[in-house]
Amino acid sequence: MVFLNTIIYYSHSSSLIHSCYPLLSLIPVYLLNWKSLPRPIIALSPMADMTDSAFCRVVRLAAGSVQLAAPKFELNNLAASCSLPAAGYPIMFREMVSSEAVVRGNEKTLGMTDIHPDERPLVQQIFGSEPATMAESARIIEAQHHPEGFDINMGCPVYKITHNFNGAALMKEPARATAIIKAMKAVITVPLSVKIRAGWSDKTECFEFAKAIEDAGADLITVHGRTKVQGYSGKSEWDVIRQAKEKVSIPVLANGDIHSPTLVPGALKQTGCDGVLIARGALGNPWFFRDTADVLAGKEPVHITLEERIRVVLMHARLHAEQHGQGGITTLRKHLSWYFKGQPGVKEWREKMMKMTTLEELEEVLGQMMGVTVLVRRTS
Numbered sequence: 001m002v003f004l005n006t007i008i009y010y011s012h013s014s015s016l017i018h019s020c021y022p023l024l025s026l027i028p029v030y031l032l033n034w035k036s037l038p039r040p041i042i043a044l045s046p047m048a049d050m051t052d053s054a055f056c057r058v059v060r061l062a063a064g065s066v067q068l069a070a071p072k073f074e075l076n077n078l079a080a081s082c083s084l085p086a087a088g089y090p091i092m093f094r095e096m097v098s099s100e101a102v103v104r105g106n107e108k109t110l111g112m113t114d115i116h117p118d119e120r121p122l123v124q125q126i127f128g129s130e131p132a133t134m135a136e137s138a139r140i141i142e143a144q145h146h147p148e149g150f151d152i153n154m155g156c157p158v159y160k161i162t163h164n165f166n167g168a169a170l171m172k173e174p175a176r177a178t179a180i181i182k183a184m185k186a187v188i189t190v191p192l193s194v195k196i197r198a199g200w201s202d203k204t205e206c207f208e209f210a211k212a213i214e215d216a217g218a219d220l221i222t223v224h225g226r227t228k229v230q231g232y233s234g235k236s237e238w239d240v241i242r243q244a245k246e247k248v249s250i251p252v253l254a255n256g257d258i259h260s261p262t263l264v265p266g267a268l269k270q271t272g273c274d275g276v277l278i279a280r281g282a283l284g285n286p287w288f289f290r291d292t293a294d295v296l297a298g299k300e301p302v303h304i305t306l307e308e309r310i311r312v313v314l315m316h317a318r319l320h321a322e323q324h325g326q327g328g329i330t331t332l333r334k335h336l337s338w339y340f341k342g343q344p345g346v347k348e349w350r351e352k353m354m355k356m357t358t359l360e361e362l363e364e365v366l367g368q369m370m371g372v373t374v375l376v377r378r379t380s
Helices: 053-063 099-104 107-111 131-145 167-172 174-185 205-216 238-247 261-271 288-296 306-324 326-339 347-353 359-379
Strands: 007-011 026-030 041-044 091-098 122-127 149-154 192-199 220-227 252-255 275-278
Touching: 041 288, 053 091, 053 288, 053 306, 091 099, 099 107, 099 122, 099 131, 122 131, 131 149, 131 174, 149 167, 149 174, 167 174, 167 192, 167 205, 174 192, 174 205, 192 205, 192 238, 205 220, 205 238, 220 238, 238 252, 238 261, 252 261, 261 275, 261 288, 275 288, 306 326, 306 359, 326 347, 326 359, 347 359
Parallel strands: 041 091, 041 275, 091 122, 122 149, 149 192, 192 220, 220 252, 252 275
Antiparallel strands: 007 026
């Protein structure tokens, strides 16, 4: 079984696609076809301020589909045991960017759409409410960075997004939503997916809405099983997701309350979906996807030792500093709290990490933790 069976290369100087071997002047891009991907599709959900390039790279590395010292861009067969995921596993959905900011040429926003080869295949999520602006932003991003797909945010419940008719507010305006899809499909060459919720206030609103966005040309839909009014309270209604899935013929991913790899088989069975989109379950746990492969193969997930956790956090910190600069290391704190949430005996260290302002300070704390951990292991 192969997750993705073709790689193409975009020239830096043109949009022509070349069938050739890797060249230094070419950008490797996977062909992504939602309909033909082997099931189940396992993907990392876009999460604002969390699924940046650094975290996506850590997830891919922890999944075992990319190794730091290994040649890049080579597709591997998925082992029959599922213990060694193929290159391209899981599919990455990058945090959302503003279509208006992209069109305005905002440097920070455009930087958020840059793609490291380790992240591919990657789907870039965009939010906005104007069809022409959404289309133009997608055109710009595809020309500059060639993501393997685009995703439209029609599910964010946060007020600062919805009050401008973005995110979940688009579920109340199906005409505007379908116009956005049609406008984007007219200018991009890669698949277009849409992330929605069960509804604005009524959990059955997604049924007609899902059909409308399919008719407009969407290639895949992700359904989060809560309404906008619920936000993140209550529970994700997997039965509602199943009913939405039954309304359309395009692939559907289930999202919401899949906090553990052991919950993935049940979510797939109950929703009948083609795959799952994992959000908070992956925060502080980039091994989620490797463990999911094991669970689906009937294996016990490998226990993550504190020593291994520290090593991955250190790798994440260095990649974060590489992307955001030394001055941006404080923004890693939100990830650190997830990494060590519920871990015994780390309260003192976690408090120190929440005060650090440089990579060197974090490295020192992690080094101290590692030393104590190794000492305890050797004397126990």
